[in-house]
Amino acid sequence: MKSIAVSGKGGAGKTALTAMMTKVIIGKGTPGKILLVDADPAGGLAPALGLSVEITIGNIREEIIRSVRKGGRKTKAQIAGAVDYKIMEALAELESFSFLAVGRTETDGCFCPVNDLLRDAIEILLKDFDLVIIDGEAGLEQINRKVMRSVDSLIIVTDPSHRGKRTAAGIKDIVETQRLMKSDQMALVMNRIKGAVGLGEEAAREVGLKLAGCIPEDENITRYDSMGKPLLELPEDSPGVVAVQGILENLRIN
């Protein structure tokens, strides 16, 4: 199983990149099973893929905590058996890919062991896929706690803004010093450039990451977004999609 996680500042284009990577990979007819994980609690990936989510890992987590609170030893044994059922139920299986949403957590408190319990079950599920793509958040916490602790490729997306680059540098730092996420390769994607291609190289140097590629400002993305149309349906020759194809080649993912 190969895995890619996408991280970066809020609004940098993580979800757009994830959706476009999916489009390119599916379009190539790459054999194998693809799992997309929306690790952003706000859940932006589903609409970008044209899906609506019924059950999230967050829902399952709530259910577990609720049933455990009710107590009783018998319940424990039953919950232990039920975790896999629920995860399987939460998995949306489509023709060309499957989808799992981490979702929101409503219960206060950390309940770290619940995450362990869920991750145990998710790990078994992940093994059955050939490629897992995770649309994450800047903190990497959701991915780490709820999905997996190491990925093959970690893609950090930024836009040309100063804050975007600072966040990118911060993520790189977290990975290197706190080992919150292990990855074989880490690379920067510069999104939403208008003309000046040099920006990407410059930002990569600044942040200290290898540049995977740049994605231009793409009017189709804006249009699809305003119409609520899934980005998965972008035209194949849309500048963003073409750029993402190059990025996947650079990273030797496809």
Added chain:
Amino acid sequence: MTELAVFDKQIRRAKAILEGWGGAVEHLQVPFTTREEIESFKRRVGLAQRKEGKPTIVMAEDTAVELGHPRDTSINLVLWTFNPELIEDRTIHLYGPDLDKTNGARLPYAQIILLALKKGFSVDPFSLESAQFLSNRLPGYMVRMLPGRLWVRVSRQALLDGLNFSVLGGALIAAYYDDFPGVEKAEVAFVTAGNDMVKEFVSIAAETKIIAGNNKKLTLVGDGEYECEDLNCDDCGEREVCDDIRDIIILRRKGKKE
């Protein structure tokens, strides 16, 4: 250990339901008769020993038959007795289409296992119940369970390899013989005929839960011990809930190997 509660009354009722359907219920061939045949049967169908199976996932695209999907009715029952006369050993009943005649369908599902135990045999009822899931023990057979519910996916490959209710029933019977020396007789019934037929067993299942509830004695073992690296839980008001969840992790990891 306290003496096991038995389900004689529920077994009689389950059988009365099956008999009530008369000729609609098929009696399938059990794929073995002697002890030696059981061994070669297990090898032929790839039935793994308890705790030795590999976690199995059957994805929708590889699924040939889906039994008891969350949106359909499903029920599972394991009922035991010390009265051997109540059980017809090595018998498999089927009401509804067999796996190879479903054509990619999603079917409601009842799986009922009836056991005669040797007098005085004592066992953790939880393990008697969990053996029915054959978790990870049959290739191309994925099972997911909630209390009282059972969701099964059979892969296309498994079907090509000959998996049907005769084989599944045989595997269940063989598994019970193997896992529990106190199992003297084992009988299995499958219902795929319709939601209403499956639902006929609901009240039996409800009673069973109440009876078994007083009886469950689970022992926790030390494997799968959990350490929380992230936080100091000492001052946490929810500590008890987390401790319980740690127990569940242990139970689940233990269950995975069973």
